[in-house]
Amino acid sequence: MEFLSTVIAGISLGSIYALIALGYTMVYGIAKMLNFAHGDVIMVGAFMMFTALTKTSLPPIACIIIGTVICTVLGMLIEKIAYKPLRSATSLSVLITAIGVSYFLQNSAQLIFGAGTKQFTPLFGNGSISLFEGQVVISHNTIVTIAISVVLMIVLTLFINKTKTGRAMLAVSEDKGAAQLMGINVNKTISITFAIGSALAAIAGALLCSSYPILSPTTGAMPGIKAFTAAVFGGIGSIPGAMIGGILLGLIENLSKVYISTQLSDAIVFGILIIILLVKPTGILGKKISEKV
Amino acid sequence: MSLLKSNKKIVSNTKNNIVTYAILLGFFAFAFIWAQTGEMPRKIQNLLVPLCVYSILAVSLNLVVGVLGDLSLGHAGFMCIGAYTGAVFTNIFETVIPNDFIRFGLALVIGGIFAAIFGFIICIPVLRLKGDYLAIVTLAFGEIIKNILNIVYLGVDSEGLKMSIDGTSYNDMLLDDGQTIIKGAMGITGTSRDANFIIAFVLLFVTVMASLNLINSRTGRAVMAIRDNSIAAQTIGINISKYKLIVFTIASFFAGIAGVLFSHNMNSFSASGFDYNTSILILVYVVLGGIGSIRGSVVAAIILYALPELLREVGEYRMLFYAILLIVMMIVNNNEKINDMKKSFMLKFKKNKTVSEGGKN
Numbered sequence: 001m002e003f004l005s006t007v008i009a010g011i012s013l014g015s016i017y018a019l020i021a022l023g024y025t026m027v028y029g030i031a032k033m034l035n036f037a038h039g040d041v042i043m044v045g046a047f048m049m050f051t052a053l054t055k056t057s058l059p060p061i062a063c064i065i066i067g068t069v070i071c072t073v074l075g076m077l078i079e080k081i082a083y084k085p086l087r088s089a090t091s092l093s094v095l096i097t098a099i100g101v102s103y104f105l106q107n108s109a110q111l112i113f114g115a116g117t118k119q120f121t122p123l124f125g126n127g128s129i130s131l132f133e134g135q136v137v138i139s140h141n142t143i144v145t146i147a148i149s150v151v152l153m154i155v156l157t158l159f160i161n162k163t164k165t166g167r168a169m170l171a172v173s174e175d176k177g178a179a180q181l182m183g184i185n186v187n188k189t190i191s192i193t194f195a196i197g198s199a200l201a202a203i204a205g206a207l208l209c210s211s212y213p214i215l216s217p218t219t220g221a222m223p224g225i226k227a228f229t230a231a232v233f234g235g236i237g238s239i240p241g242a243m244i245g246g247i248l249l250g251l252i253e254n255l256s257k258v259y260i261s262t263q264l265s266d267a268i269v270f271g272i273l274i275i276i277l278l279v280k281p282t283g284i285l286g287k288k289i290s291e292k293v
Numbered sequence: 294m295s296l297l298k299s300n301k302k303i304v305s306n307t308k309n310n311i312v313t314y315a316i317l318l319g320f321f322a323f324a325f326i327w328a329q330t331g332e333m334p335r336k337i338q339n340l341l342v343p344l345c346v347y348s349i350l351a352v353s354l355n356l357v358v359g360v361l362g363d364l365s366l367g368h369a370g371f372m373c374i375g376a377y378t379g380a381v382f383t384n385i386f387e388t389v390i391p392n393d394f395i396r397f398g399l400a401l402v403i404g405g406i407f408a409a410i411f412g413f414i415i416c417i418p419v420l421r422l423k424g425d426y427l428a429i430v431t432l433a434f435g436e437i438i439k440n441i442l443n444i445v446y447l448g449v450d451s452e453g454l455k456m457s458i459d460g461t462s463y464n465d466m467l468l469d470d471g472q473t474i475i476k477g478a479m480g481i482t483g484t485s486r487d488a489n490f491i492i493a494f495v496l497l498f499v500t501v502m503a504s505l506n507l508i509n510s511r512t513g514r515a516v517m518a519i520r521d522n523s524i525a526a527q528t529i530g531i532n533i534s535k536y537k538l539i540v541f542t543i544a545s546f547f548a549g550i551a552g553v554l555f556s557h558n559m560n561s562f563s564a565s566g567f568d569y570n571t572s573i574l575i576l577v578y579v580v581l582g583g584i585g586s587i588r589g590s591v592v593a594a595i596i597l598y599a600l601p602e603l604l605r606e607v608g609e610y611r612m613l614f615y616a617i618l619l620i621v622m623m624i625v626n627n628n629e630k631i632n633d634m635k636k637s638f639m640l641k642f643k644k645n646k647t648v649s650e651g652g653k654n
Contacts, residue, residue: 034425082620089627091424092364096580099573100619107613221569225436228429261458267440270433277430278418 005136006258007251012142012211014250015149019204020227021234021242022156023197029173029237030193033091036098037078038201039224040105045071045202046209046219047113050120060123068202075198076191084187102221109217120213123206145207152200153243160239169193173237222266226253229273235283244284310505313588317501320595321494328490340599342558345493346551347598349500351578351590353547356504358576359585360513361540362520364428366572367415367435371408371545373567375552377442377475379404380484383557384474385449387485397487401496401553408549409542411438416541420534435572442564447475480563481556488557496554497591500547504587507543516540577615580622 020042027035049067052058058066082101086094128139160166171179172189180186208223209215226249234245249269257265276283324341327333350372357365379400390396415434419427446463447456450471457463460477467473475481507513516536518526527533556562582593601611625631 028425034429082624085624086627089623092358092362092584093623093627095364095425095428096576097620097623099576100616100623103573103612104616104620107616111609111613225429225432229433232426232429261444263444264440267437270437273433274418274430277422277426281421281426 002258005138006254008136008138008142010251010254011247012145012250013254014230014247015146016204016207016211016246017223017227017230017250018243018246019149019152019200019207020223021231021246022153022239023201024228024231025234025236025239025242026169026193026197028231030169031079031083031087031190033083033094034098034228035083035194035197036095036224037101037105038197039220039222039227040102040109041071041075041078041198041201041220042205042208042223043109043215043217043220044074044105045198045205046120046215047109048202049123049206050118050209050215053121053123064123064203064206067206068199071198071202071205072195075194075201078198079191079194084190106217106221113217115217118215120209120215122210122213124210141210145211148203148207152203156196156200157239165189165192226269229269232273232283233276235285238283238285241283241285306509309588310509313501313505313591314498316588317498317591321498324490336603337599340602341490342488342493342554344595344598345490345497346555346558347575347578348497348591348594349547349551349554350575351582351594352497352500352504352587353544353551354575355579355582355585355587355590356507356540356544356547358579359583359590360508360516360520361537363419363537364424364576365431365541365544366428366569366576367431367433367438368544368548368575369567369569369571370431370435370438371412371548372552372555372571373435373438373442373564374411375404375408375549376556376562376567377481377552377564378407378549379553380481380556380562381447381474383484383487384472384481385454393485393487396485397492397557400487400557401550404553404556405546405549408552409546412545412548413538413542415545416538419541420537432569432572435567435569439564439567442475443478445475446473446477448473478563478565480561480566482561484556484559484561486557486560488554493554493558496550500550501587501591503543503547508587512536512539577619580619581615 020038023038023041024035027033027038045067048070049063052063052066053060056063078101082097083094086097122141124140124144128137129143130137160169168179168184168189169192171182171184172186176186179189204223205220209219227246230245230249231242232245233249234241234243249272252272253265253269256268260268324333328338328341350368354365354368357363357368382400382403383396386396386399390399415431419430422430444458445456446458446460447454448463448467448471449455450468452468455463455466455471457466508517515526515531516539518529518531519533519536523533552567578594578597579590581597582589582591597611597615
């Protein structure tokens with residue numbers, strides 16, 4: 001029965017990774033860049049919610065909405081200020097800029113909120129459900145996390161496949177030039193992609209800090225890198241791939257934490273990243289793109 | 294005509310290198326004489342070896358980022374390997390080789406070689422990757438090295454070396470006469486402090502010399518051809534994998550040496566100190582000093598490391614400042630208008646020069 005609880009906790013963690021990975025994969029698909037600062041947007045979102053929760057008497061849902069809105073704006077601002085001037089630059093320049101943005105967010109948070117860790121109050125209460133006469137205990141948090149993630153993924157899939165804006169995003173990721181000729185506003189589409197990715201990151205931040213209630217300026221860095229691993233695992237640029245990759249990665253991490261070693265779980269996750277890139281660099285659902293001269 | 298041109302280029306290269314060496318020697322002479330007068334504050338004396346360590350790291354990372362054009366985010370990992378192997382060697386042979394100088398020299402060589410071996414091994418999978426993927430894989434390797442070394446216990450007793458990744462079983466294994474060298478997350482404590490400024494400076498000088506010679510050699514030109522256009526380089530018969538391996542191995546060798554220096558300048562250190570942030574810090578030195586400029590890396594590392602240490606009030610804001618500087622530099626460097634302005638300015642400058650030279654003749 002321990003196995004079952006581990007698996008459920010793994011799926012819960014994995015769905016958080018999947019939400020973050022969606023942001024990575026959409027931005028990579030459209031702007032062809034690795035948004036290193038994505039993980040830190042999670043942290044900013046969590047800090048905003050933390051401030052709203054402790055400083056005001058608003059209900060948790062309102063706090064989540066505030067954090068999400070702020071992160072959406074932040075994501076668009078980052079894109080406008082830092083990444084837009086570098087559209088035609090080499091990937092090395094863009095990556096260094098992204099690292100700069102990530103550092104900027106971490107250090108701003110450290111100056112504003114202090115370097116110490118904060119205790120985050122779980123947003124969905126501390127209750128739990130026990131199954132099989134108490135052999136398997138599932139907290140409300142886990143259930144809410146999985147439920148919210150599944151709903152968001154369905155909404156996102158519908159949005160991308162059914163709405164005009166969503167299909168514009170697909171078109172831009174396929175061929176920027178052709179999309180522009182078809183009358184799609186490429187800059188606006190990229191901006192929207194960053195906005196959606198950052199909003200998902202903010203919600204992921206709320207879910208992450210509810211499950212692991214410690215908040216510090218570097219909270220977002222590790223989950224961010226792991227979510228990128230998940231995006232690569234599923235095939236970067238592919239939206240269902242990010243979901244599958246995220247959940248698988250969460251499962252692997254939790255299982256190795258319980259059955260192998262707590263301290264080595266990070267090493268195992270990164271080891272998987274390296275193996276995937278060696279064996280199947282395009283990931284589970286990725287497409288192969290060959291370079292033209 | 295073309296021969297003349299290439300000759301001119303070689304002359305300007307040599308000139309450039311002489312300036313670099315002069316800056317290095319000037320820095321050394323200044324620090325050395327200041328220390329000899331006995332008026333150098335303790336604070337600055339303590340900074341001298343770390344300055345050399347970070348300069349070596351910046352120069353060696355510049356070989357990968359600036360000369361080869363690949364972004365490595367795991368440089369601290371190689372430094373970590375060098376620091377651990379060097380410190381373990383010194384701790385084991387402390388009584389066997391009583392001469393500090395020889396023992397430290399051997400530790401440096403061993404630390405460097407181990408780091409180079411890891412650099413070679415890690416480079417093999419990296420060869421197939423490009424750009425963002427390569428960066429993330431080097432980051433992953435750095436984190437794996439840190440995570441594994443964080444749980445290793447190593448000790449020596451009358452039966453030989455004992456190693457375990459579990460603290461309690463390790464304590465059962467080690468005999469009573471044993472001495473623990475690596476204490477898991479606590480790292481290594483009490484390594485003999487053999488590093489001093491002169492050795493550190495000599496190593497920095499050797500690193501810079503080796504890097505400059507590499508860049509100006511046939512190998513270096515091949516590497517830069519790969520950086521500028523890998524497909525074109527391949528078509529003229531340059532073996533990309535070979536040169537990438539060479540650069541990665543050399544860069545990690547020097548990072549390992551920097552690690553040994555670092556570990557022999559500290560009372561204690563642990564693997565968690567060599568994290569992703571350290572790698573980024575080194576990258577900041579490289580980028581702000583100018584990607585591809587060896588001299589720039591050294592100068593940037595010295596200034597950017599020393600300033601915040603000396604001005605504590607600024608220390609809090611330094612990372613924020615570096616972050617903004619990184620973003621601004623990248624945007625300015627890639628701005629077409631500014632680049633055009635720079636070009637036309639340089640053109641004017643050159644024209645004036647040739648006119649004045651012509652006038653003389």
